[in-house]
Amino acid sequence: FNMAYSSTLVTYGSGTGVVVEVGDHTEIGRINSLLSSTIELETPLTVKIAQFSKLLLWVILGLAAVTFLIGVWRGQSLLDMFMASVALAVGAIPEGLPAALTITLAIGVSRMAKRNAIIRKLPAVETLGSTTVICSDKTGTLTQNQMTVQVLYAGGEFFDITGSGYTPDGDIGLNGKTIVHQNFPALMECLKAGLLCNDARLIAEPESWRIEGDPTEAALLVAAHKAGLHQVSVCTAHPRLDAIPFESQHQFMATLHHNLAIDSRHVYLKGSLESILERCDKAFDPQMQLTALDKALMHQQVERLAAQGLRVLAFARGDHDYDDVKHDQVKGGFIFLGLQAMIDPPRPEAITSIAACYRAGIQVKMITGDHPVTALAIAKQLGMRHVERVVTGAELQATHETQYPQLVEKCAVYARIAPEQKLQLVQALQANGHIVAMTGDGVNDAPALRQANIGVAMGLGGTEVAKEAAAMVLTDDLFSTIAAAVEEGRGVFDNLIKFIVWTLPTNGGEGLVISAAIFANVALPITPVQILWINMSTAVLLGLMLAFEPKEPRLMSRKPRDPQQPILDGVLIFRICLVSTLMLMGAFGLFEWELARGESLASARTVAANVFVFCEMFYLFNCRSLEYSMFHVGVFSNLWVILGALTMTLLQLLFTYWPPMQKLFGTAAIASGEWLLILGVATSVYLIVGLEKLMRRRLFKK
Missing domain, CATH: 1.20.1110.10 (Calcium-transporting ATPase, transmembrane domain)
Known part of the structure; x- marks a missing residue:
């Protein structure tokens, strides 16, 4: 069944549902319980x-x-x-x-x-002025949040994509030569997956292009546009029937489409490599013929891309016989389509500000949902210290709480971190006597923002719940503003x-x-x-x-x-x-x-x-x-x-x-x-x- 959470806004239509949880047992209730259990500390x-x-x-x-x-x-x-x-x-x-x-x-x-x-x-x-540690989100705060797909892997081949920003001008090349996209069906299918499994919009204006929605998804639209796949025409030919939105605990998004040309239904998946691979058992070769999936090779390819500081998303496709899609229907049986790797360059002012923080004796810790290798590469580009090791959300979950204080002192980069784990990081740092500033923008970030000595909410992309829980709101969402x-x-x-x-x-x-x-x-x-x-x-x-x-x-x-x-x-x-x-x-x-x-x-x-x-x-x-x-x-x-x-x-x-x-x-x-x-x-x-x-x-x- 689809699940509607308390406080969800219904934009149109009607429906019938069965109430399965109330009060503190709802998702919003759980977040509220976390908020009420956090102690709002007195300032120094x-x-x-x-x-x-x-x-x-x-x-x-x-x-x-x-x-x-x-x-x-x-x-x-x-x-x-x-x-x-x-x-x-x-x-x-x-x-x-x-x-x-x-x-x-x-x-x-x-x-x-x-x-x-x-x-x-x-x-x-x-x-x-007393802050000793700043815990910052990566995307948009330490980086420019202007994604550009630069590399695409499909059918066992790497393709280079030129151009930058959200202007859909650029070429797709293979081995240094521009190609005719239509001759590479696996490439086109991977680009189509990025376009369809997407909630963003790319809008042409008289003098420029602008986006509505998540910058990562917008980058996928731009990449597809460069191959001649335009959003309106493709979506018209493949109307969406249902969707499973992205959730941090699942690390993927799924959309169900009706391919009118061949009268079939396909589910497209987009997410982290780990979440997509566990649902796939086959892959496509360059001409869209089924072949065995080498999962170890895929991990190697992702690490190769992530080492360049590229943010990597994986894509998959599966046949479907119903008019809706549920979590238990996307557990396996998918065909791996490929990878799209995008650059989100560090902000120059963030590099300067991090160096200033180190001179001031302030530790800087980066928290991201990205792949650990990507996080490490970006951390090195930012000039961060203590980057010998990256701690993942899975490692944090497997670590006993008594070991958190020792762990957080040694590590500065945290990848694949769920919003709820931010609260644990804050509490561990405070247990070591630190005055902690923590950034956040989502509803799930609110408990960590409330617990931190200084909760810092994003003014441009933050939710109202995050802003209410925070002590400070950034109107430009920049790390340099925190340092200032x-x-x-x-x-x-x-x-x-x-x-x-x-x-x-x-x-x-x-x-x-x-x-x-x-x-x-x-x-x-x-x-x-x-x-x-x-x-x-x-x-x-x-x-x-x-x-x-x-x-x-x-x-x-x-x-x-x-x-x-x-x-x-x-x-x-x-x-x-x-x-x-x-x-x-x-x-x-x-x-x-x-x-x-x-x-x-x-x-x-x-x-x-x-x-x-x-x-x-x-x-x-x-x-x-x-x-x-x-x-x-x-x-x-x-x-x-x-x-x-x-x-x-x-x-x-x-x-x-x-x-x-x-x-x-x-x-x-x-x-x-x-x-x-x-x-x-x-x-x-x-x-x-x-x-x-x-x-x-x-x-x-x-």
């Missing part, structure tokens, strides 16, 4: 931010509690100590971090969209780290100033409302400008980040502590200096607040690169930073001198001498951090 960023937030929470609560207890122990009132602890907590909490995180990721989304990568889930932007998205992801993560490294010293410095004032039993150098002003204004006008920072040179020459590595390493923690201490010394020192000179408490607090703002501003220029000075990345390469600094300076002048803001924030006007001291402290922060980075670079070189 969300995991690290959650861990970082918990740590920061306990540190701030602990510091506030210690400050409160020490103040009460020294005789301060409970209310004053409560307010001081609140001020400390307000100062230490990086309020701008959630907004900066979201905006930086959103800017990354915009940049990726310009490079043909549509991000469906915001945290996926950063996950791309990884580069953008690394840039986004860099900018996030720059913001965190920039904002934490401010929060740390403010917390330390409050604690120091309590320990020294003096007035608070900055009030809670001034802390809020500093944190919110600088986060928006200074910190967020780092989100627009362009990618640093040699970004794709670095190894991927270790997924287990904390969000801040020892070097950055040291720098945060260093700058926090410098801000503490500058703000608290000048605050006490102003009071010692007889200035009012409001003036001293105004100086302290401005020390924090301008130290942040000068330190912002340090944070434009975590390793180099701003002169290395270009002073004017991010004009947003300069605009933010100028705007912040103007607001601080209003904060200091405008009466309404003086009344709101408790500030007072200060003299030019105080500004020189403030700028001196800020400049010293910039110089000390720059010196620290220089010393680390020289030490690293040694």
Whole structure:
């Protein structure tokens, strides 16, 4: 019986059927079960931010509690100590971090969209920067998906076919000489099989030819056209009665036709050599006379063609007595017609992108339904590594799951892989600690796309189910777009780290100033409302400008980040502590200096607040690169930073001198001498951090 699957669309006609499965037992139900059983993993960023937030929470609560207890122990009132602890907590909490995180990721989304990568889930932007393995489909992503039949084997002879693309201009030759096709019946029958067992269309337009349907099938139409077999006339003479569509688990397609000229029914098969050979017991010689089928020889011929990077399809024909065709009727008794081998050349940009991925420490794995030898030849043309062995779907199925993790580390090329096996590959790679990007376009690819850290769906040829399951959709279906998205992801993560490294010293410095004032039993150098002003204004006008920072040179020459590595390493923690201490010394020192000179408490607090703002501003220029000075990345390469600094300076002048803001924030006007001291402290922060980075670079070189 023919089987209609749940969610199948009926385009016309009517019929009666028996329901044999429902719910999770249908094909769509099985895929849905796989989808629901896959765990949508948290991104490295969300995991690290959650861990970082918990740590920061306990540190701030602990510091506030210690400050409160020490103040009460020294005789301060409970209310004053409560307010001081609140001020400390307000100062230490990086309020701008959630907004900066979201905006930086959103800017990354915009940049990726310009490079043909549509991000469906915001945290996926950063996950791309953490990717350690990219598993890519071959056809159309790594190759051009513009098939051209170049070699045909029929009747024991090899024929060469000239021409390229989908324009049906070219000749068919034998031993280097152009032939008259009609003199080779076996050749014509093999070409006819490719034309009839086909769902594509070749359409002539005023200036070119275009195709509708699968490019592989379109290449078969073009090859037949070059021999004078036109689709409309041949299909009219051989109307289709029934068909068995191609399915990955069966590896073949079958169509039933009525040959009107001789009033007979023939079933034509098209598929992989393995699936076609097991159904054949005879072959045709050049003049269409039955002869013995040498299956070993056929395998040799296919390997010879596949070694040239050609994609090979096998064809067969069988007589039929019914008006429909079923799977149990195509198990054997067919006559082998021949082979058609087509080239699908690698994309030049894919070769460049794969090399870039290797330089960036990212493994690339190719997954295809093609013959293993073809897959290996294309992998070598692409410059892929670890191509000593090709793993087939049958080998994968015969391998125990406990051995998958070892297998996937050693092999980069997978052939004759069913969509369901992609899920197993993803899980094995993740078991080894990898951050995996997986491409897919079909409904059956959805579980693997959902399981992958980054599911990448094809925008041009992908199904809606695949797009819904994926975190990213490629509008051009190119591998180079994935590599470009990884580069953008690394840039986004860099900018996030720059913001965190920039904002934490401010929060740390403010917390330390409050604690120091309590320990020294003096007035608070900055009030809670001034802390809020500093944190919110600088986060928006200074910190967020780092989100627009362009990618640093040699970004794709670095190894991927270790997924287990904390969000801040020892070097950055040291720098945060260093700058926090410098801000503490500058703000608290000048605050006490102003009071010692007889200035009012409001003036001293105004100086302290401005020390924090301008130290942040000068330190912002340090944070434009975590390793180099701003002169290395270009002073004017991010004009947003300069605009933010100028705007912040103007607001601080209003904060200091405008009466309404003086009344709101408790500030007072200060003299030019105080500004020189403030700028001196800020400049010293910039110089000390720059010196620290220089010393680390020289030490690293040694």
